[in-house]
Amino acid sequence: MxxxxxxxxxxxxxxxxxxxxxxxxxxxxxxxxxxxxxxxxxxxxxxxxxxxxxxxxxxxxxxxxxxQPQDDFYIHLAICPTKNLDRMEWMLEKITEIGVHEISFIESKHSERVFLKMDRLEKKMIAACKQSLKFHFPILNGLRPLEEILKESRLDSYQRFIAYLDEDNTRHLYEKAEPNQSYIVLIGPEGDFSKEEVAMAFDYHFLPCSLGRSRLRTETAGVAAVHSLQLKNTLIIP
The missing domain is CATH 2.40.240.20 (Hypothetical PUA domain-like; domain 1)
Structure with missing residues (x-):
């Protein structure tokens, strides 16, 4: 087809x-x-x-x-764009193919990019949807300050996670997430979120999560987060 x-x-x-x-x-x-x-x-x-x-x-x-009805779960990835735009386009393509429902781009203290060509990103997303036979296209939001995203009242009913570098943060996203929920996962820039930003996320009831033992690039972390939540909701264990 x-x-x-x-x-x-x-x-x-x-x-x-x-x-x-x-x-x-x-x-x-x-x-x-x-x-x-x-x-x-x-x-x-x-x-x-x-x-x-x-x-x-x-x-x-x-x-x-x-x-085609909507999924029983909802994955919202909020991520800081990389300095190299090709990496962000690659990530957008892959998470669309895997199955993401909403993407937001974050302005943070350590952000490396403050401008995005949203028309170009939308075309990449549409091409990925057609390739992977998606009939519901993800919502694509432009750059917004982190605090603006954290303050959204609709997130009150979401499971909220923030992935950042912390040796004590060992519980994987897959382990923490509950099936058939709405989720938002925050991914920082290459320099990670600042301590103040992490604390602010905690104030808004975001929970820390791990994406594995390896230190991941921003775009790889985005793919890992979406894939983990898809597995949580679609993997059938006999």
Missing amino acids: QLFYHEKSLDSTFELDQEESRHLIKVLRKTKGDQVQFTDGKGCLVHGAILDADPKRAKIIVEQRLY
Whole structure:
């Protein structure tokens, strides 16, 4: 199955933008009558056929519409972006494929990057969703100060974790997390969170957690956190 994306309403017939039309008709060489699958990124999966194979404005007719329910759990990764943007794009791609529901970027005391090209990151995320057949696309939030994220009232019902370097912090995220919950995990920059930031997170009832014995790069820690929570909720032990 090859999945395409159409951000507008998937009505009985709809037209694709120029980029998706060109990819469908010119690159993949699809023609009139060929079967295609689309999602709106909000859980809707459409089975349809090409009605007009115009490489600039291809038209699709809907034959079947399905809806995939949301997961019973919710993973929110809040992470400081790396100085090297390629590493952050790599992480975003991988956690999207594994299954993350929301991503926020943190401004912290030791942050190495204070600007992000959100349009570029969104394109990377959408491409990863199509590759991994995701019908619910993650929420992607821009850079915000750490304290602003900590103060969000909606987090009161979440399991809240902060991963940072501490030899006494040995209990793994997988061990601490309970299944079928909403989670937020904070990941600091290469220089880690400051002591003051860690203390502030504790004030907002965030719990310390480990991501393993190795010292991880920021982007690797992000992948490890999302993967651990996915395993907690999807691993079936006989």
